[in-house]
Every structure is written in structure tokens, then in C-alpha cells.
Amino acid sequence: MSMNAGSGRGAPPTSADIGVLRAGWGYASITDKIADLVLTRPVRWPWLVAFFGTFLGTLVLLGAIGYLFVRGVGIFGVDIPVAWGFAIANVVWWIGIGHAGTFISAVLLLLRQKWRTSINRFAEAMTLFAVAMAGLFPILHLGRPWFFYWIAPYPDKMNLWPNWRSPLVWDFFAIAIYLTVSFLFWYVGLIPDLATLRDRATTRAKRFAYGVFALGWRGEARHWQRFEIAYLLLAGLATPLVVSVHSVISLDFAIGNTPGYHSTIFPPYFVAGALFSGFAMVLTLTIPLRRAFGLYDFITDVHLDHAGKVMLATGWLLAYGYACEIFVAFYSGDEFEISMTIDRWTGFYAPVYWAMMFCNVLVPQLLWFRRVRRNVVVLFALSLVVNLGMWMERVLIVVSSLHRDFLPSSWGLFIPTFWDWTILLGTLCAFAWLFLVFVRVLPSISISEMRLLVRESAERAS
Amino acid sequence: MSRHAGMQQDAKPRAPLWGWMAEFGTADALLDAARKAHDAGYRRAEAYSPFHVEGLAEALGSRRTHVPAIVFLGGLAGAVGGFFMQWYAAVVDYPINVGGRPLNSWPMFVPVTFELAVLGGALAAVLALLIGSGLPRITHPVFRAKDFDLATRNRFFLCLRSDDPAFEREGAARFLDSLEPMRRIEVPA
Numbered sequence: 001m002s003m004n005a006g007s008g009r010g011a012p013p014t015s016a017d018i019g020v021l022r023a024g025w026g027y028a029s030i031t032d033k034i035a036d037l038v039l040t041r042p043v044r045w046p047w048l049v050a051f052f053g054t055f056l057g058t059l060v061l062l063g064a065i066g067y068l069f070v071r072g073v074g075i076f077g078v079d080i081p082v083a084w085g086f087a088i089a090n091v092v093w094w095i096g097i098g099h100a101g102t103f104i105s106a107v108l109l110l111l112r113q114k115w116r117t118s119i120n121r122f123a124e125a126m127t128l129f130a131v132a133m134a135g136l137f138p139i140l141h142l143g144r145p146w147f148f149y150w151i152a153p154y155p156d157k158m159n160l161w162p163n164w165r166s167p168l169v170w171d172f173f174a175i176a177i178y179l180t181v182s183f184l185f186w187y188v189g190l191i192p193d194l195a196t197l198r199d200r201a202t203t204r205a206k207r208f209a210y211g212v213f214a215l216g217w218r219g220e221a222r223h224w225q226r227f228e229i230a231y232l233l234l235a236g237l238a239t240p241l242v243v244s245v246h247s248v249i250s251l252d253f254a255i256g257n258t259p260g261y262h263s264t265i266f267p268p269y270f271v272a273g274a275l276f277s278g279f280a281m282v283l284t285l286t287i288p289l290r291r292a293f294g295l296y297d298f299i300t301d302v303h304l305d306h307a308g309k310v311m312l313a314t315g316w317l318l319a320y321g322y323a324c325e326i327f328v329a330f331y332s333g334d335e336f337e338i339s340m341t342i343d344r345w346t347g348f349y350a351p352v353y354w355a356m357m358f359c360n361v362l363v364p365q366l367l368w369f370r371r372v373r374r375n376v377v378v379l380f381a382l383s384l385v386v387n388l389g390m391w392m393e394r395v396l397i398v399v400s401s402l403h404r405d406f407l408p409s410s411w412g413l414f415i416p417t418f419w420d421w422t423i424l425l426g427t428l429c430a431f432a433w434l435f436l437v438f439v440r441v442l443p444s445i446s447i448s449e450m451r452l453l454v455r456e457s458a459e460r461a462s
Numbered sequence: 463m464s465r466h467a468g469m470q471q472d473a474k475p476r477a478p479l480w481g482w483m484a485e486f487g488t489a490d491a492l493l494d495a496a497r498k499a500h501d502a503g504y505r506r507a508e509a510y511s512p513f514h515v516e517g518l519a520e521a522l523g524s525r526r527t528h529v530p531a532i533v534f535l536g537g538l539a540g541a542v543g544g545f546f547m548q549w550y551a552a553v554v555d556y557p558i559n560v561g562g563r564p565l566n567s568w569p570m571f572v573p574v575t576f577e578l579a580v581l582g583g584a585l586a587a588v589l590a591l592l593i594g595s596g597l598p599r600i601t602h603p604v605f606r607a608k609d610f611d612l613a614t615r616n617r618f619f620l621c622l623r624s625d626d627p628a629f630e631r632e633g634a635a636r637f638l639d640s641l642e643p644m645r646r647i648e649v650p651a
Binding site: 233 | 487488489490491496508509510511512513514515518519520521522524527529530533537547548551552555556560567570571573574576577578580581583584585587588590591592594595597598599600601602604605610611612613614615616
């Protein structure tokens with residue numbers, strides 16, 4: 001290896017099998033494996049098919065948004081009394097999905113969980129793309145979307161300010177800042193890996209592109225020292241942020257006095273549901289990604305097992321939220337709360353309610369079994385069921401509460417239209433498309449953190 | 463760029479030097495070498511590694527960073543500024559009497575204040591990292607060293623800079639060789 005002088009003392013370490021990382025990986029091999037997925041791996045047809053398929057869906061989404069802007073929100077199924085339909089349910093659902101990425105990258109970092117290392121990068125990318133999708137919907141559901149910026153405080157000629165006592169204004173701040181901070185956290189973590197890609201790039205164009213975004217990172221000891229502290233503090237800031245974001249979103253509902261909205265359990269119940277659906281989406285993305293890129297040594301059954309356990313725990317928190325809502329409705333003796341609850345069980349939207357219970361409460365009980373948590377096929381199917389169940393929950397909260405409030409004369413129904421479905425499916429395509437671009441352009445796993453894990457696993461073995 | 467100019471100068475015995483670099487195969491070897499360099503009086507020595515090596519910056523004589531203090535100030539600025547903005551809007555610039563409720567309804571100002579505190583802290587963390595480290599800086603003399611690209615892959619480098627008061631061309635080279643690196647590399651000025 002070395003040509004002259006000393007040996008550099010000691011052989012470079014090789015990873016031992018620690019469950020979350022398999023044996024036999026060194027600094028060089030793990031770097032090359034992950035970097036080459038981006039730099040040298042040829043484009044294959046399954047990726048191409050998925051890329052163009054979802055790209056088509058993204059174009060349809062853009063077309064549908066264009067049509068929406070021309071025709072107005074009348075193309076949706078919303079009307080009085082159900083003026084909040086899919087668009088609002090979709091915001092809540094997408095933001096919730098994003099929360100798992102922040103939870104993995106920030107909370108598990110503070111808790112020193114080693115299984116975080118190989119999944120945090122793409123989980124954070126998932127967060128960014130999910131929040132980007134979520135951020136579209138509040139604008140899309142506005143009657144006059146070109147005035148959306150009126151919610152921001154800026155020195156306007158009308159001499160107006162946003163209403164600081166409105167949760168919708170809090171929402172604007174929460175979502176915008178969540179997106180910004182998630183991006184900063186993700187980008188800071190990427191800088192050392194961008195430097196690796198710069199130094200291993202095979203063409204000048206790639207070296208230039210990665211080099212610009214690597215900002216000239218050279219791995220100097222003092223830079224690493226600042227990097228570690230800054231990254232840890234960003235995690236510390238992102239942790240309360242992630243809890244606050246879905247809490248604030250839940251206040252959009254809870255502060256209103258509509259039966260079915262007006263509940264103090266909402267903030268924790270929304271956060272638990274967010275983590276539940278977010279971990280489901282992490283599994284939905286992890287399982288195909290691991291297979292496509294052959295990452296079995298980095299993303300092991302232990303990761304799937306842990307994610308399954310988190311889903312089981314958050315699923316129970318959510319079930320507690322459901323039970324609490326029902327209990328409080330009857331315990332309060334409030335006739336509107338009681339009739340809203342009975343309407344959910346037996347009314348027009350009852351099939352959605354019972355399907356939600358099936359998806360979110362009953363099916364996840366399979367996760368008690370270790371064999372299920374380690375069975376890729378069952379786990380993947382289960383993650384899709386939970387995604388669907390959580391989406392139904394968001395729709396149910398938004399729609400069923402509005403369709404029967406206090407006055408029978410103002411009861412009504414919401415039936416989604418073609419455009420409701422098109423825009424929902426369009427955002428799913430755009431989300432998948434962004435993710436497909438991400439896995440080909442940036443390292444899906446944090447390379448520098450994996451090197452550290454190699455060192456730690458070798459030290460633990462010796 | 464100057465990469466080619468540097469190569470031509472290599473032929474001359476006394477080409478200007480930015481520093482000497484020693485390459486190691488493990489983090490522990492680099493940590494040990496960094497301690498010895500500091501003990502030998504090199505105060506401007508630099509170390510490069512492909513991941514964060516605990517204690518390496520301290521071994522080179524780095525004291526604690528200011529990042530936490532800056533993040534705290536950033537968060538504080540976000541919180542104070544955020545609360546002030548809402549208070550000013552609701553009490554001074556645009557007071558509206560809503561059913562006799564107090565204008566300074568501070569509990570309702572908490573969410574935005576909190577979110578802006580997080581934003582201030584996060585921006586401060588990123589700026590403290592980048593400005594403190596002198597980044598972005600796309601070009602740097604160490605990138606001219608041969609095979610330095612391995613610093614972001616699997617190798618560990620100790621660099622003695624020629625502007626270090628303790629640096630003396632032959633002496634520094636002898637010192638690095640005594641650390642038994644895999645090899646010693648010239649960093650052209």
C-alpha cells in the first residue's frame with residue numbers, strides 16, 4: 001500500500017457486524033459504494049420508467065394547477081358548508097409525512113441512535129419534498145391565490161398587518177420556517193459528502209457542480225469541530241420545531257369551535273399521527289431504495305424492525321387520540337359533539353371512518369410480531385395501508401366535522417371531483433419524481449457519518 | 463490553473479512551499495501526530511480528515527468555538543424581533559379593539575415568536591459554521607497537494623504551514639518523517 005517511509009501506523013479499520021452495519025466495510029469501500037451510486041452507476045430502465053412516469057404526472061399536476069388558477073376553486077368539490085376539502089387534508093397529510101424525516105435526523109441524533117446514520121439523509125430529503133408538496137395546497141385552495149403573500153408581514157401600501165391572533169398566520173410561519181430549517185439541516189449535513197463527490201467526480205462538469213455546492217470544504221479539524229457543534233445545535237432546534245409545526249397546524253382546527261375541530265387533544269394527537277404516517281412513508285421509500293441500490297449492508301433488517309416499532313408506538317398514541325376524542329364527546333354531554341361522533345360512526349362518511357380504523361388501528365397490530373417487522377413484503381404493504389389510513393384520517397377530520405355542524409339547515413356534503421383527485425395524485429407523482437432525481441444526484445446515505453460508523457463498529461469489536 | 467505552474471516548479475530544488483503534508487491511514491495516527499506537532503511548537507498546523515475525529519481540533523490547540531454563543535444570540539434575536547414585530551403591529555401601528563380584548567395579547571404571539579427564534583438560531587448556526595471556517599472558499603493551496611482528494615475518502619493528513627513561526631523547511635520535513643507517515647507530500651505555494 002504505502003510506497004516509502006512508515007506505514008502510517010496501523011491498518012485502516014474494517015467494520016464489524018453491529019446489526020445496523022454489516023461487516024467488511026472500510027473507509028474507502030464505503031465511500032466508493034455510496035458515491036458511485038451517484039457518479040458512475042449507469043441509468044437503468046426501471047429508474048427511467050419511474051422517472052418519466054412520475055414526470056408525466058408532474059406535468060399533469062402543473063396543468064391541473066394552471067386550470068385551477070384559470071377557473072377557480074369551483075372545480076373542487078368544496079362548497080358551503082364544506083369549504084375545506086382535499087386541499088387542506090392534503091396539507092396536513094404531507095406535512096405529517098415530512099415529520100418522520102426530521103424526527104429521524106434530529107431526535108435520533110440527540111438520542112445517539114446508531115440506526116439513524118444510514119437512513120437520515122434520504123429521510124430528510126423525503127421531508128423536504130413532502131413539505132414542498134404540503135406548501136402548495138394552502139395556496140391552491142385560496143379563492144384568490146395571487147394574493148397569498150398578504151399573509152406575510154411586509155410594508156404594504158394598504159398599511160395592514162397580518163392578524164397575529166390567527167392560527168392561519170402561525171401556520172404560514174410554521175410551514176415556511178420548517179421548510180427553511182429542514183433545508184439548512186439537510187444541506188449542512190451534505191457539505192462533506194458534496195466534497196467527496198467533488199473529489200471523486202469523473203468529469204469536469206461534475207467536479208465543478210459538486211465543488212460549487214461543497215463550498216470548498218476540505219475537512220480541516222477546526223471546521224469539523226464547528227460542523228459537529230453547528231449540526232448538533234441544528235438538531236436541537238429542529239426537535240422542538242418539528243413538534244411545534246404539526247401542533248400549530250392542529251390549532252387551525254382546534255381554535256375553531258366546530259364540533260370535531262374544537263379539541264385540546266389535537267396538538268399531541270396530530271404530532272403522533274404525523275410520525276406514524278411519516279415512518280410509514282420512510283418504509284415505503286426505504287424498501288425499494290434498498291433493493292434498487294443493493295444497500296442491504298447499510299440498511300438492514302434492524303432498521304426495518306426499529307421503524308416498525310416506532311410505527312407501533314405512534315400508532316398506539318394515535319389510537320389513544322381517537323379514543324380520547326370519543327370519550328370527551330360523550331363525557332362533555334355536548335349534544336353537538338355527541339351527534340358529530342355518532343355521525344362519524346353511522347353517517348355518510350362512516351365507510352371512511354371504519355376504513356381508517358382498520359388501516360390505522362387494527363392492521364398495525366401486526367407489528368407486534370418480529371416476523372412481520374422483518375418481512376419486507378408485508379412491511380411494505382403495511383406501510384402503504386398506513387399511508388392510506390392516515391390520509392383518510394386527515395380527510396375525515398377536515399370534511400366530516402364541517403358537513404354537519406350546529407344548524408341542520410346548513411348541513412351539506414363534500415364529494416371530491418376529478419380535479420381533487422388529479423391534484424392529489426399529481427403531488428404524489430411530483431414527490432416521487434423529486435425523490436427519483438435526488439437518489440441519482442446526491443448520496444442517499446451520509447458518507448461521512450458512515451465512515452464514522454465503520455470506525456466505531458471496529459473499535460467496539462476490538 | 464496554478465496546478466500546472468506548481469508542477470513545473472517542482473523540478474527546482476527551492477520551489478516556494480505553502481507547507482508540508484504527511485498522510486496517515488487511520489484517525490488515531492493523525493490524532494497522535496497532531497499532538498506531537500503541537501508539542502513540537504507548531505501552532506498553525508492543520509489536520510484534514512474524512513470525518514469528524516473527536517479531539518483532533520483540541521490536539522492542534524483549538525480552543526472552544528463560539529458557535530453555541532452565536533446560535534443563542536441568533537435565537538434570541540429571532541425571539542425578541544418576532545415578539546416586537548407582533549407587539550408593534552398589534553399595539554402601536556394597527557390597534558384594533560376586538561370585543562374589548564387586550565391589544566397586547568401575548569399568549570397569541572407565542573407561536574410566531576417561537577418559530578422565529580428557531581429560524582434565527584438555525585440561520586446563526588449555519589452562518590457561524592461557514593464564516594467561522596472561512597467558507598465558501600472554492601480554491602485553497604492544500605488542494606494543490608498530490609492526492610489530497612483522498613482527504614474526503616479514506617486518508618488523514620497533517621499539514622505544517624510554511625507561515626508557522628516554528629516552520630523551517632528541512633526541520634519540518636524531518637519532523638514529519640519522524641512521525642512515520644505513509645508518505646510526505648509537498649504543498650506548493
